[in-house]
Amino acid sequence: MARTFAVLGASNTGKSTLVDRMCALEGQPQPAAQPGELRVAGFTHLGDDWQAIDCPGSIELLHVSADALLAADIAVICVGPDPAAAILASPYLHLVEAAGTPAILFVNRIDEAQGRVRDIVAALQDYARHPIILRQIPIVEDGQVTGSVDLVSERAWHYREGEPSQLIEIPAAVSAREHEARGELLEHLSEFDDWLLEELIEDRVPPNDAVFALCARALGENRMLPALIGSAGHGNGIVRMMKALRHETPAPETLRTRLAEQTTTDEPLLAAVFASANRKHLGKTLLLRALAPLAAGQPLGGRAAGQLTPADPRDSRHLDTVPEGTIVTAVKSDHLAAGKIATATALVDAPAWHAPHPPMLQRLLLATNDRDTVKLSGALATVAEGDGGLNVTQDPETGNALAGLQGPLHMRLLRQRLKDVFSIDVEEQPTAAAYRETISKPQETAYRHKKQTGGAGQFADVKLTVAPAERGAGFVFAEVVKGGSVPKNYIPAVEQGARDALDTGPLGFPVVDVAVTLSDGMAHAVDSSEMAFRIAGRQGVREALKAAAPVLLQPVFRVAIHAPAAFTGSLGPLVSSHSGQVLGFDSDPDAKGWEIFQALVPGAALPPLANDIRAATQGVGWYDAAFDHYEELHGKAADRVVQERTREPA
Known part of the structure; x- marks a missing residue:
């Protein structure tokens, strides 16, 4: 029965190298992964069948790591040898905790560590609800990591380049630290077992086999995160990692039980x-x-x-x-x-x-070759079926494909897949904020539509009042016609004409929050028709809008920025620089060490805000945004938007 582990972590933490080294223990090389995709590497070790799922590392592809956890009995999270790298590991710690997947931390490139391993673990603990228990400590000689000590077996190993590590006596210089670290390990484990707690209280030394069994049980029950050390690039710590996986990875039925509890089916x-x-x-x-x-x-x-x-x-x-x-x-x-x-x-x-994070990058996609336009829509739908981080819709204004992605790398991968698999080259265009316009004062107007071209003509006369409506009201139509001056069967046509006029206002944008009242008019027994009154309603409203002091409205979104608490202080000035309004922040209930920063931000600021959040949070921060309201935009900013609109091709 094959067991499966997913290897995940931030970019450049050595995930693929670790998997390759594991496969090479018994000479079973595996093909490389396709860019941005999972790689399944099957191999055997000491007679057991294993499947490693190697995940891409970019934070923009975090949803791919979530895919892997659907199939994994256990996760191995690779982290760098620097306490500052804990922030980069935090999204993966949160993901495995949310999934309920048991996990082992592997502090990779330990030979490059400049500080203490305990500081790395302490930094990681800031972002993990499960206690992180260090299972090994490094042996340092002349400032270089030359081996490790296993805290359960109390055996020391000397690293050898290209060869298996050599069993050695615990160096005297490390003995005191080993005794202290083992005491901390047993103290943590005693929280999960009364027998061990009694052994420690009575000052008895528990047998190693019992400690190993307790480690396996606590990990299988997903009550702790053990931390191992090594250097995949040099082949150090690989056998120890495989030993931990071999003895402590839950059986596949545990995954089936976990998924059954998390889903809603009885089958x-x-x-x-x-x-x-x-x-x-x-x-x-x-x-x-x-x-x-x-x-x-x-x-x-x-x-x-x-x-x-x-x-x-x-x-x-x-x-x-x-x-x-x-x-x-x-x-x-x-x-x-x-x-x-x-x-x-x-x-x-x-x-x-x-579920993936909401897309932070919105792009219009157009086929470079017009003949591929119809083909593009089907290709995007097909790609989106297998890419949970991609959201494909249709832009309501242009009718072009609108792709929501996790970031620029995700965009590049999408374009490459469209080219390689579907032979479609695409170009991307930024989306524009959904500006609207309204009016600031009421205006009365009378419009007569009269046309005679031989035979039956066209005639309609209307008197209208066009006034501002409450913000968010949209379009309101009423009629107060007396004496049947406008026959009732033509009144719906006037309303439809008024709606037509709101499609594009004097400033070039759709018009909202306007009330139109039909008060009087005139009809002709022969020449009047629904079409004539629709034209009269449309033209009358258009003339009134021009005279009713039109104003530009910009969309404002309520934005929730998810970021490590260490960066919260920098988010206030960042939001303000994008003309946003800070609302406050709270601890993120789903992510230890993170906070949710609430703000109101203009729609035009969302694309640059996404880039700035990534830059300000070492790439791990993200936001979700929901439309909140429209507000008036005045001055040079409004003039610039209107000028850009008038320069757009018809």
Whole structure:
């Protein structure tokens, strides 16, 4: 039965190197990952079958790490050897805690550490609700890390480049620190076990086997985060990591139980569909992990599963059976979708923790070749099926495809996939803020539409009052016609004409918050028609809008900025620099060490604000925004917006 671990963490923490080193322990090299995608590396170690899911590191691809946790028994979070790097690790700590996935921290590149490991752990603890328990300490000689001491077995190892580490006696210089660190380890573990607590109170030394078993139980119950050290680039600490995984990774049925508790179905869960990709000449491929034994052609998600092949792209065998816990590739299974849990009869939505952050980058996408315009829409829909961080809609003003993405890297990956898989080159354009206009004073107007071209003509006469309405009212129409001067069957046409006039106002933007009242008019027995009154209503309102002191309205959004508490102080000036209004901040209930900063921000400031938040928070901060209201914009700022609008091509 294959067990699975996901390797995640920030960029440049050595995740892929760690996976490669694990696979190389018994000489099983694996192909490299595709940019921005998961890599499944299958290998054996000491007779056990393993599957490592190697995740991309950019914070813009955090949703891909969430995909991996749908299929992982345990997570390995790679972190850098600097306490300051804890901030970069915090999104991954929050993700595994939200998912309920047991996790091990691997402090990589320990040979580059300039400070103490305990300081690294303390910095990480600021962002983790689970206690982080250090399981190893480094051996430092002449300022260089030359080995490590295991705090459970109390055995020391000397690192050797390109060779297995050598067992040595614990150096005298490290003995005192080892004794102190082991005491802290046992003290933490005693919080999970009364027997160990009694042993410590009675000043008895617990046997190592019992301590190892307690470590495995506490990790399996997801009550702590053990921390190991090493250097994947030099092959140091790899065997120790594999030993921890071998003895402490929960069995696959634990994942099935966890997902069953987090979803809303009573049916047995058969598979977690955790990734999807489109390959040229092959079509849609899916990665799924069997949560129960599967057979080719059995019902999965309401229909028979298509072909099942090994997850290794180098192996194209068709599988008749799939053991529980095994990851496979499914083709010709278009009814399945990534981010779903499959039962025999249905596809169940992934748990709430799997949902990605809202997109922070909005871009209009246009096919470079006009012949690909229709093809682009289908291609984007197909890519979005397997990319949870991508949101594709249609821009209401231009009709072009509107893509919501996690950032510039995500945008580059999308463009490359469209080119490589669908042979579509696209160009991107920024979106414009949804400005509106209204009027600031009432205006009465009379308009007569009269046209004679031979035969029946067109005639309609209306008297209208156009006035400001309450903010947020939209469009209000009323009629106070007396004596039937405007026949009732023509009044709806006047209303429709008034609506037509609001599509584009004198400043060039849609008009909102206007009340139009029809008070009088005149009709002709022969020449009047609905069309004539619609034209009269439209033209009359247009003339009134020009004379009613039009003003520009800018959209204002309520923005919740999620960021580490260390950066909260810099967010106030940042929001103010974008003409925003600070509302306050509170602790983030879902992310230890983070806060939610609330503000009101003009819509035009959102794109640059996203970049500035990333820059001010070492790349990890993000926001979600919801439209709140429109407010008037005056002066040079309004003039500039109107001028830019008039320069736009018709």
